[in-house]
Amino acid sequence: MADPQISVPRVRFAPSPSGYLHIGGARTALFNWLWARKHGGSFVVRIEDTDQERSSLESVRAILESMKWLGMDWDEGPEVGGAHEPYFQSERKALYKAAADKLIAEGKAYRCYCTKEELDAQREALKAKDPKAQFRYPGTCRNRQDQPDLPYVVRFKTPSEGATVFDDLVFGKISTPNSQQQDFVLVRPNGLPLYNLAAVVDDHAMGINLVARGRDHIGNTPQQVMLYEALGYEVPRFAHLPMMLSAKGEKLSKRHASVSVSEYQDKGYTAAGVLNYLARFGWSSGDQEIFTVQELIDKFDWAQVGKSDGKFDQKKFADVAFEHLKQSELTSDAEYLDLVRPFLADAGISDPDPKILREALPLIRERAHDLKDAAHHLDFYFRQPPIFEEKATKKFLKPESAEYLRGFAAAISALDSWTAEALETAFKSYVEAQDVKMKVVAQPVRVALSGRSASPGLFEVMIVLGKDLSLQRLEEGALRAEEAQTTA
RNA sequence: GGCCCCAUCGUCUAGCGGUUAGGACACUGGCCUCUCACGCCGGUAACACGAGUUCGAAUCUCGUUGGGGUCACCA
Numbered sequence: 001m002a003d004p005q006i007s008v009p010r011v012r013f014a015p016s017p018s019g020y021l022h023i024g025g026a027r028t029a030l031f032n033w034l035w036a037r038k039h040g041g042s043f044v045v046r047i048e049d050t051d052q053e054r055s056s057l058e059s060v061r062a063i064l065e066s067m068k069w070l071g072m073d074w075d076e077g078p079e080v081g082g083a084h085e086p087y088f089q090s091e092r093k094a095l096y097k098a099a100a101d102k103l104i105a106e107g108k109a110y111r112c113y114c115t116k117e118e119l120d121a122q123r124e125a126l127k128a129k130d131p132k133a134q135f136r137y138p139g140t141c142r143n144r145q146d147q148p149d150l151p152y153v154v155r156f157k158t159p160s161e162g163a164t165v166f167d168d169l170v171f172g173k174i175s176t177p178n179s180q181q182q183d184f185v186l187v188r189p190n191g192l193p194l195y196n197l198a199a200v201v202d203d204h205a206m207g208i209n210l211v212a213r214g215r216d217h218i219g220n221t222p223q224q225v226m227l228y229e230a231l232g233y234e235v236p237r238f239a240h241l242p243m244m245l246s247a248k249g250e251k252l253s254k255r256h257a258s259v260s261v262s263e264y265q266d267k268g269y270t271a272a273g274v275l276n277y278l279a280r281f282g283w284s285s286g287d288q289e290i291f292t293v294q295e296l297i298d299k300f301d302w303a304q305v306g307k308s309d310g311k312f313d314q315k316k317f318a319d320v321a322f323e324h325l326k327q328s329e330l331t332s333d334a335e336y337l338d339l340v341r342p343f344l345a346d347a348g349i350s351d352p353d354p355k356i357l358r359e360a361l362p363l364i365r366e367r368a369h370d371l372k373d374a375a376h377h378l379d380f381y382f383r384q385p386p387i388f389e390e391k392a393t394k395k396f397l398k399p400e401s402a403e404y405l406r407g408f409a410a411a412i413s414a415l416d417s418w419t420a421e422a423l424e425t426a427f428k429s430y431v432e433a434q435d436v437k438m439k440v441v442a443q444p445v446r447v448a449l450s451g452r453s454a455s456p457g458l459f460e461v462m463i464v465l466g467k468d469l470s471l472q473r474l475e476e477g478a479l480r481a482e483e484a485q486t487t488a
Numbered sequence: 489g490g491c492c493c494c495a496u497c498g499u500c501u502a503g504c505g506g507u508u509a510g511g512a513c514a515c516u517g518g519c520c521u522c523u524c525a526c527g528c529c530g531g532u533a534a535c536a537c538g539a540g541u542u543c544g545a546a547u548c549u550c551g552u553u554g555g556g557g558u559c560a561c562c563a
Binding site for chain 1 (some may be wrong): 501
C-alpha cells in the first residue's frame with residue numbers, strides 16, 4: 001500500500017446542513033480529525049450547502065455545536081476562518097462557474113437544454129416498457145451547436161470506453177467501467193453546482209490530499225476522479241469507511257433510536273465515551289477496548305481500519321461510556337463534577353454542597369453508568385428529606401423497624417469518632433445484641449438515610465451525610481415507620 | 489436488474505500459511521455481600537458453503553450463497 005503520509009495530511013469533514021450531526025457522520029469526522037492530529041496536519045470543516053431547499057443555518061449551528069461538544073476542533077472552517085475562505089459552498093459559486101466554463105471551453109462538458117420534466121417522462125416511459133432497465137441520459141444535447149436562450153444544465157462528457165480506477169486506503173484498488181457512468185450534471189439551471197463538481201473544485205482549492213468519507217460515496221468517486229483529471233487537478237488519496245448500520249442491520253436513519261450526537265449528549269454520555277466507541281467501530285488496535293482521546297490520536301492508522309459494515313450496539317456503547325466514568329484515570333474527579341453538575345441541576349439540585357459532592361463521588365464511580373444516572377445516585381444526599389420510594393418505604397419502614405432505627409441511632413449517637421470502622425463496629429454489636437440478621441436492621445436504615453432500598457454502603461453514606469444529618473434521618477425514618485402502623 | 493464492495497462467536501473485533509481460533513459487550517453458573525453496583529473465577533458461542541494452491545489454509549485463488557452500497561437537476 002502506498003504511503004498515505006507522502007505529505008502532511010490536509011483532510012476535511014464536509015457535512016451538508018440538512019439536520020443534526022449524525023452518529024455516523026461524527027465517526028467520519030473523527031477518523032479525519034484523528035489522522036490530522038496524529039500527523040500535525042490540518043482538519044478543515046466545509047459546509048456543503050449547495051442544495052438551498054435542504055440546507056439551513058439552524059443545521060449548521062447544530063452540527064458545529066456537536067463537533068465542539070465532541071472536542072473535534074477544526075483548523076479551518078466556519079467561525080475560525082482560514083486561508084481558503086469562505087467555507088460555505090453557497091459562497092463559492094464563482095469558483096464552480098469558472099471550472100464549469102473551463103470544461104465547456106475545452107469541450108469536456110456541454111450545455112443541456114433538456115428539462116427535468118422531459119427527462120422524468122423518458123425515465124418513466126422506459127420503466128413502463130422494461131421495469132428492470134436503467135435510464136441514462138441519452139446525450140440529446142451532447143453535440144448541439146446552437147445556444148438557445150433557455151435554462152440549461154451543464155453536463156460532463158463522460159467517456160463511454162475504458163474504466164476509472166482509484167486506490168482506496170481501506171478497500172484497495174477499485175475499478176469501475178465507464179460504461180456505467182452517464183453524462184452527469186455539473187451545474188443546475190440556477191447556476192449552483194452539484195455535489196460532485198463542488199466537492200472536487202473545493203477539495204482541490206483547499207489543498208485536501210486525503211478524502212475520507214463513508215462507503216456510500218464510493219460510487220461518486222469515479223465521477224470525481226474524472227473531474228479531477230479533466231480539470232487538470234492532482235487526484236487526492238481516498239479512504240472510504242465501512243457503514244455504520246442500525247442494530248437490525250439497516251441504514252441508520254431517524255427511525256432508529258439515537259442517531260444524533262446531541263441525543264447522546266442529552267442522555268448523559270460523555271464525549272470521551274462516544275469518541276471511544278466511535279473509534280472502535282471499524283478500527284481496532286489489538287485487543288484494546290478503552291482509549292483516551294490522546295491514545296486514539298497516537299494509535300489511529302488506516303491500516304487497521306476494517307472493510308466490513310457494522311451494527312451499532314447500544315449495550316457495548318453504554319459499557320465503553322461507563323468505563324470512562326468509572327476510571328478516575330480517564331475522567332478526573334474535577335472533570336466528573338463539572339460534567340455532572342448540569343444533570344444535577346436538571347434534577348433540581350442547583351447548588352450542591354461541594355464537600356458532599358467530593359465525598360460522594362467515589363461511591364458513584366462504579367454505580368453510575370451515565371451522567372443522568374450519576375445525578376440520580378447523588379441526589380438523595382442533597383434533598384432533605386430525601387424522596388422516599390414507595391416500594392422501599394412500604395417494605396422496610398414498617399412499624400417494627402422504628403425500634404431498630406432508634407436503637408441503632410442511639411448506639412451511634414454516643415460515638416466520638418464518626419468513621420466507617422466505628423460505625424460498622426457499632427452496627428454489628430447492635431445487630432448482635434438484637435439477635436437479628438444484619439439486613440433486618442440494614443434495610444430500614446438504608447431507606448431512612450436514602451429513601452431507597454439500594455444505595456452505597458450504609459457507613460459510607462453516613463460519613464458523607466455527617467453525624468447530625470444521619471441521626472436526623474434515622475429519627476425521621478422511625479417516625480415514618482410508626483406512621484405506617486396508624487395508616488395501615 | 490447493471491456496477492462496486494463485504495463475509496471470524498448474537499454484537500464490535502484480534503488473526504495477516506502452522507494458534508487448544510484470542511479479547512470485549514451481551515447472555516449465563518458461582519464467589520464476594522448490609523442493598524445496589526463494582527470486582528473476581530468459570531461456562532455457552534464463530535472462521536457462510538464448495539472447489540483449488542500448498543506438506544499445511546480463518547488467512548492465497550476461483551466459484552456459490554448471503555449481505556450492503558450505488559445507479560438524481562440530494563449530499
